[in-house]
Amino acid sequence: MTKASRGRDHGDLILRLRGISKQFGAITALEDIELDVHAGEVVALVGDNGAGKSTLVKTLAGVHQPTAGSIQYLGKPVTLDTPGKALEMGIATVFQDLSLCENLDVVANLFLGHELNPWRLNEVQMEVRAWTLLQELAARIPSVREPIASLSGGQRQTVAIARSLLLDPHIIMLDEPTAALGVAQTAEVLNLIERVRDRGHGVILISHNMEDVRAVADRIVVLRLGRNNGVFTPDNTHEELVAAITGATENSVSRRTARILETQGG
Amino acid sequence: MSHDTKSLAAQLDRADTRVRHDEGIGGEVRAFIDRVRSGDLGMLPVIVGLLLISTVFSTLNPVFLAPNNLVNLLFDAAAVGFISLGVVCVLLLGEIDLSIGSMSGLASAVIGVLWVNTGLPLPLAIAGALLAGALTGFVYGNLCNRFEMPSFVATLAGLLALLGMQLYILGPTGSINLPFTSSLVRFGQIMIIPAWLAFTLALVPGAVMIFSGLRTMRHRSAANLSSGGMTVVLIKAAILTAALLFIVYYLEQGRGVPWMFGVFVLFVVILDYALTRTQWGRSMFAVGGNAEAARRAGINVRRIRLSAFVLCSTFAALGGVFSAARLASASQQAGTGDVNLNAIAAAVIGGTSLFGGRGSAWSALLGVLVIMAISNGLTLLNLSSSLRYMITGAVLAVAVIVDSLARRSRASHGRA
Numbered sequence: 001m002t003k004a005s006r007g008r009d010h011g012d013l014i015l016r017l018r019g020i021s022k023q024f025g026a027i028t029a030l031e032d033i034e035l036d037v038h039a040g041e042v043v044a045l046v047g048d049n050g051a052g053k054s055t056l057v058k059t060l061a062g063v064h065q066p067t068a069g070s071i072q073y074l075g076k077p078v079t080l081d082t083p084g085k086a087l088e089m090g091i092a093t094v095f096q097d098l099s100l101c102e103n104l105d106v107v108a109n110l111f112l113g114h115e116l117n118p119w120r121l122n123e124v125q126m127e128v129r130a131w132t133l134l135q136e137l138a139a140r141i142p143s144v145r146e147p148i149a150s151l152s153g154g155q156r157q158t159v160a161i162a163r164s165l166l167l168d169p170h171i172i173m174l175d176e177p178t179a180a181l182g183v184a185q186t187a188e189v190l191n192l193i194e195r196v197r198d199r200g201h202g203v204i205l206i207s208h209n210m211e212d213v214r215a216v217a218d219r220i221v222v223l224r225l226g227r228n229n230g231v232f233t234p235d236n237t238h239e240e241l242v243a244a245i246t247g248a249t250e251n252s253v254s255r256r257t258a259r260i261l262e263t264q265g266g
Numbered sequence: 267m268s269h270d271t272k273s274l275a276a277q278l279d280r281a282d283t284r285v286r287h288d289e290g291i292g293g294e295v296r297a298f299i300d301r302v303r304s305g306d307l308g309m310l311p312v313i314v315g316l317l318l319i320s321t322v323f324s325t326l327n328p329v330f331l332a333p334n335n336l337v338n339l340l341f342d343a344a345a346v347g348f349i350s351l352g353v354v355c356v357l358l359l360g361e362i363d364l365s366i367g368s369m370s371g372l373a374s375a376v377i378g379v380l381w382v383n384t385g386l387p388l389p390l391a392i393a394g395a396l397l398a399g400a401l402t403g404f405v406y407g408n409l410c411n412r413f414e415m416p417s418f419v420a421t422l423a424g425l426l427a428l429l430g431m432q433l434y435i436l437g438p439t440g441s442i443n444l445p446f447t448s449s450l451v452r453f454g455q456i457m458i459i460p461a462w463l464a465f466t467l468a469l470v471p472g473a474v475m476i477f478s479g480l481r482t483m484r485h486r487s488a489a490n491l492s493s494g495g496m497t498v499v500l501i502k503a504a505i506l507t508a509a510l511l512f513i514v515y516y517l518e519q520g521r522g523v524p525w526m527f528g529v530f531v532l533f534v535v536i537l538d539y540a541l542t543r544t545q546w547g548r549s550m551f552a553v554g555g556n557a558e559a560a561r562r563a564g565i566n567v568r569r570i571r572l573s574a575f576v577l578c579s580t581f582a583a584l585g586g587v588f589s590a591a592r593l594a595s596a597s598q599q600a601g602t603g604d605v606n607l608n609a610i611a612a613a614v615i616g617g618t619s620l621f622g623g624r625g626s627a628w629s630a631l632l633g634v635l636v637i638m639a640i641s642n643g644l645t646l647l648n649l650s651s652s653l654r655y656m657i658t659g660a661v662l663a664v665a666v667i668v669d670s671l672a673r674r675s676r677a678s679h680g681r682a
């Protein structure tokens with residue numbers, strides 16, 4: 001993919017959040033969040049545990065309703081009041097807790113809510129699509145006719161990712177998608193993220209692995225205690241990122257750097 | 267063996283070499299044993315139960331297995347069977363309806379009042395009864411959806427309210443006799459499927475099995491998926507057809523197969539199709555398995571829940587109409603006693619889990635046969651209803667224990 005062809009997509013604003021707040025009773029999970037996602041862009045969302053990353057993703061997926069703020073999608077203000085609506089509009093999500101039905105098999109889970117031929121399910125067609133999608137992800141799933149309960153954590157993760165691709169969405173949000181994956185699978189998911197980006201889709205990636213984030217992200221948005229805490233690029237140093245995430249300029253990482261500089265200087 | 271190894275390896279679903287693919291008859295048997303071991307019992311408890319029951323009761327009283335007794339049993343089974351079909355729908359969602367007995371009683375009272383007392387045409391009276399059912403289910407669905415009322419509380423309240431309604435509309439006399447010569451009562455007591463038709467119908471399931479087996483095989487190999495082969499399907503179809511023909515033959519030694527039971531089986535087939543082959547059915551299983559996941563997949567969970575409650579109460583009303591036909595009366599006693607428990611027990615014994623997400627329409631049919639066989643056998647032994655209640659209660663308890671243990675075993679074998 002050349003720079004020129006990506007450049008055409010760049011700049012088209014798909015998603016624009018302004019002043020998004022979310023309150024759970026007394027807890028303010030999000031406050032005055034600002035976030036832009038462009039076509040053909042990977043935005044990494046990083047932050048400590050409890051920073052509100054998952055809550056933000058769920059708000060965009062229609063799972064939670066924001067308490068305040070506005071969402072603009074493809075240039076129009078929208079309300080995402082049900083997950084079904086978000087999916088229909090082309091916002092697909094891989095949730096941190098995966099949200100699969102353990103009693104159903106892989107094919108049923110992939111097509112859940114979007115089965116082919118509602119009055120006479122086309123099982124053969126769905127099974128073929130399932131295998132094709134899973135092969136695209138280089139997934140190691142022994143059988144798509146076994147219930148999800150019989151799969152390992154990594155395999156379930158792959159199924160959840162495959163499901164998000166099924167409807168060819170405009171934006172894919174992945175909440176810690178590589179947390180349960182092996183080395184080869186993680187590489188495969190990162191490849192996939194780049195492929196999705198190159199197709200001109202927007203990607204929101206949540207991850208604690210800074211190497212992965214730097215490898216694929218175009219921009220890195222830091223959340224801290226439910227607020228925006230700076231936007232970075234992979235060119236920023238590791239220390240700057242860690243400082244923004246932890247909210248401290250003084251920490252073990254910065255201290256070590258300082259020590260190294262000192263010994264080099266002295 | 268028409269495939270060479272190369273084309274087998276190229277099949278989409280046979281790429282992973284770690285999986286043992288059970289093929290042929292041996293493979294089928296092996297897969298079955300694996301399933302049972304992991305707690306996926308399927309129809310096994312029912313078959314064991316029916317064998318046990320027949321042996322015990324026929325040694326105690328040979329009349330039990332007499333063809334005409336079995337015909338009576340099928341007449342009785344149809345009414346409770348309908349109620350049980352509805353129970354399957356709510357159990358699939360992990361919900362419960364405890365008011366099905368009262369609902370069926372109210373429906374039979376509605377029939378009595380509208381048809382006999384008011385003189386409305388029978389189809390209208392039946393429509394009125396079914397409408398009452400649908401409305402009740404609609405109320406339950408909304409109570410559960412909007413007020414997040416646990417279904418057992420909502421329907422427990424409904425149990426009393428519906429019973430009150432039944433007593434109210436029946437008035438002080440408390441009982442309405444339905445005319446014996448009417449088609450409804452004849453349907454509930456006398457009408458039998460003609461022998462030729464019964465035998466023909468017995469051939470249908472096997473034929474459908476072979477036909478759809480061929481179709482699936484053709485489609486799967488066209489799509490480059492493994493297709494298993496027809497041997498197993500043919501053997502299953504042959505066994506099924508032989509069994510059905512024998513059953514019909516045996517019943518024909520008595521009065522034959524009741525129409526009422528035939529209609530019940532037809533509804534079982536329709537519900538089974540809806541549950542396994544439509545988007546609605548898939549959504550039912552999804553909501554029962556993990557409601558939040560279903561919601562996030564874009565399923566309208568509330569609508570699915572509403573549909574289940576409406577279906578359940580409507581089936582209960584239909585069961586009430588059938589039992590009025592069977593008893594030729596609409597009385598204060600209709601739908602009371604063990605009706606509730608029998609219908610729920612039938613669904614659970616047939617293999618529908620109380621915990622949601624597992625079950626099938628066939629469990630209503632199989633379970634109701636077990637329950638009715640027990641009830642019928644105990645009646646033949648001249649046991650009082652007090653003993654019958656205790657024994658049926660114990661059977662339900664055993665069924666629930668089996669369900670729980672099987673669930674635990676499935677969880678540890680990764681089968682949900």
Ligand SMILES: Nc1ncnc2c1ncn2[C@@H]1O[C@H](COP(=O)(O)OP(=O)(O)O)[C@@H](O)[C@H]1O
Binds near residue numbers: 024050
């Ligand atoms: N459903 C909920 N009810 C109440 N509080 C919640 C809920 N979901 C998240 N929170 C709170 O919101 C905050 C952010 O959580 P989350 O978005 O999951 O963080 P993370 O960045 O680790 O994904 C946490 O303090 C959490 O306790």
Ligand SMILES: [Mg+2]
Binds near residue numbers: 055175
């Ligand atoms: Mg999270």
